[in-house]
Amino acid sequence: MADRVLVLGSGGREHALAWKLAHSPHVKQVLVAPGNAGTANSGKISNSAVLISNPTILAQFCKDHNIGLVIAGPEALLAAGIVDGLKAAGIKCFGPTAKAAQLGTNRSFAKTFLDHYGIPTARWKAFTNPQEACTFITSADFPALVVKSSGLGPQKEAILASSIEESCKAVQEILQGNIFGDTRETAIIEERLTGEEFSCLCFVDGVAFATMPPIQVQKQLLDGDQGPSTIGMGAYGPVSQISEVLLEKIKGTLLQHILNSMKQEGISYAGILQIDLILTKDSVKVLSFNSHFGDPQCQVVLPLLKSDLYEVIQDTINGRLHDSTLVWSEDYTAVSVVMASEGYPECYSEGKEITGLLQAKELGLEVFHGATTIKDNKVVINGSRVLTVTAVKSDLISALEAAYKGLAAIYFPGAIYRKDVGYRAMRFFTQSVYKFADSIDYSVLFHPPKLLSASGSKSGSSKQQGGSPGLFDLRTSGYSDPILVSQTKGIGTKLKVAQLCNKHDKVGQDLVAMCVNDLLCQGAEPLFFLDYCICGKLDGEVAQTITDGIAEACVLAGCTRLGRDTNEMVGLCPPGEYSLVGFAVGAVERGMKLPQKERIVDGDVLIGIASSGLHTQGFNLVRKIILTSSLHYFSPVSNGCGAQALGEQLLTPSKIYSKALLPVLRSGNVNAFIHIAEGGLLGRFPQILPAQFSAILDARNWKIPGIFSWLQKEGGLSEREMAQTLNCGIGAVLVVQKELARKVLKDVKKYEDAWLIGKVVRRLAGYPHVEIRNLLEVLLQNRSPFPQSVSDGDSLFQAIHTKRKVKVAVLLSGTESASCAQVVLVIANRSGVEELKTASRAGIPTRVIDHKLYGSRSEYDGTIDTVLEEFSIELICLAGFVRVLSNNFLKKWNGKILSTYPSLSSLTKGSNTYKQALPAADKVVGCTVHFVLENTSLEAVIVQESASVEAEDTEETLSEKIKEAEDRAFPVALQLVASGMVQLGADGKTCWKREHRPLISQNERKHCSSSHTLQ
Structure with missing residues (x-):
């Protein structure tokens, strides 16, 4: 309820x-x-x-x-x-x-707590006597210019004095005056620190915590950080000046230490904990605590939260945060600007009308009310902090522009607001090390290719590097005694395949992965990345695609892209071709460097982590195999490799393991990390293992993708040729102590597919360093026939290309195979189903909308519709969703809802069609993926997928065959609709793009097809 x-x-x-x-x-x-x-x-x-x-x-x-x-x-x-x-x-x-709550409500308690548990904070002392306080301010060996009252009162803000005299005056006012009220009896004198201030907010359930994006608040009343202090006149987040590396350090050390210290203090803290921090030249220090959402921090952070706040609060109250995954709007920035009344913070006016609120809302902004009330059907001022205008956009500049447009639309007499919110971040951007000179070598990255000739570029000339030197401040990364680790890598002949297929969007990920995954072998965290491109006459769009791919990969790796260089050298590279080189630098604390060879012993367990495909290995061999094969790069692979053209399969980008595996590597439970690269599955073990040990792997223990079986068959490769050239489905290996293997495997599987694949044994004289058992056997078993219905139409899937992924929601009632689609939202009508847990683990937002809580179908559907709109959903997949949707809902989402029907014809009714197939003469069962209409018919079919009926089949085996058919067909149908290849016509019939219809149907027709069965 x-x-x-x-x-x-x-x-x-x-x-x-x-x-x-x-x-x-x-x-x-x-x-x-x-x-x-x-x-x-x-x-x-x-x-x-x-x-x-x-x-x-x-x-x-x-x-x-x-x-x-x-x-x-x-x-x-x-x-x-x-x-x-x-x-x-x-x-x-x-x-x-x-x-x-004393952490936030009693400053003396909080400062004593910080000192007692060795948590870095500003130097301080508490006083009740103003003369003693002034003597301390005058004689302190640090700038004692921050004055605070110890407890709560009408104003909580600190006073930032500019001189000793001003600091003494503030103490006198607190202890003898009345600006903070009669309850203020203790004054806190603090050292004034210099650095970048920000707030880190957490949900805390007493045991675990979940962090929110960092927020920076501007507290002075006037522009340029002038005027009296307030609790905040504006805020924005996430804070770009604080690196992800530093944030992870803060979470893993400072925040965890604070939580552990509260437990030692006997404090069971459950709620919101806001920690105000400052990054000084020496370290990160705690300025203060708040035991609730700060204002305006709350107005910034909640619009960025995609998870259900009610669910998160319930998990916090019930001590279940460790099972909860908070999902935030990625690549978005929120800005909030406070509008205060005249005289704030000392006094304020009341009763003045506020206008323009509707206009601001129409701009797509959120206007959060503070000191307002309704009088005579008008919104009027009722205090000092009147409104907060919040904008959420893809970048800070856009968010600031939107927020200030809203502020311009709103009016009340004497309104005060800062015009420079976010200026610290803007200053950071202008000083960023990511700068480039106006060199023609970079012109292809910023201008259309037609401008190249106008820039004066000459074929074969080698220009000087066009960018300023990149700078990286190691101090801000949070390391105390680091060792720097570097790696330089290229991609090799995989680039030839990318250029032939004209598919350049993922080569950047391969480049970054090859470098940063090697850093992990030393236990190092990637800090920054640089890349160099040499090319013939390069197309501007291709260059932009490559550089975008590298930038996205650096985000995946958690490192900064510090610099790049591009040079046209036609004499070295033919027109249209290019070569890439990457350079990565990482850091590891001195005592955490890998491998820990001295800890590796007989019996250690090998944990294999799945690759995404070939990564970058073996492409010389792969290209030779394709030259002698009957297939080409645009042919669908027909031996279980999935519904993609061969070239797309081969170009699947390498996995980047740093974000997923760094916490595991830092746990101290891993003796070695092996990145499977040169030399295939065999190549890296001798470099990592001590000479007296060997590794034994059993291929039956992991899943080998079908592409490897296809290559083995087409190339007639031996077991050893496969193992010493290709990764065979394993992208990385961890060497761990036997007793810790299950725990480490569980930690890894939160992020990646992984298996216990072998062990370390004492090496006998004359035996190899690595032995892989049953590899050829598994490769041969893996050659299951690929369903013809999905592979028909040679160039179909190569022709599908979408630059922007369509946002998809899955509606489900229980366990169904159709939920294999890649989605941004999962909705269920009951809690506890496995798909909700799976989605949460994958970081996909979930919602439970229980139909029993609603009085009518239309009310229930209306709630679903609201949630779909919130996530900007474009397509809906029904995965076993048994609720009947209202006609109004179906009309609104006409042509946007996909579902499966467990039959190939309209003759078989109901969901259990496999039961009717047994006694019938039918030798084929299957499923149909279709658009959902008020009266769905075969005219709305998108894809059908068949499965044969064998004499020995039972109801259970046929049911499983139909589910497997759905698994194959639904992603294909979804891709067809998302790419625009298929759409629903105004007449309720499926329409295909005319140029691609012959790939599906042999008979040319003048009108849209009424059904399409891919046979």
């Missing part, structure tokens, strides 16, 4: 929380107490007048109104013990207890 949720508070943070919770299908209603104009009667969201300062009244209200969850916004409520009181009354409440 869907929950009612009560959010306590009235600011922009609470509006953002209510807005995000309202997106959840698990939430029926969001009440906000006392709320503001933005939370008053807005869809699922409405305000409540319940008295939130009295826990007894609040608890009774929750029981009377069936409130399933309470979320406390302001820290003052947490400090007052609102969570303790509600939990004692049996009300589920999200947030830390009063004792745990």
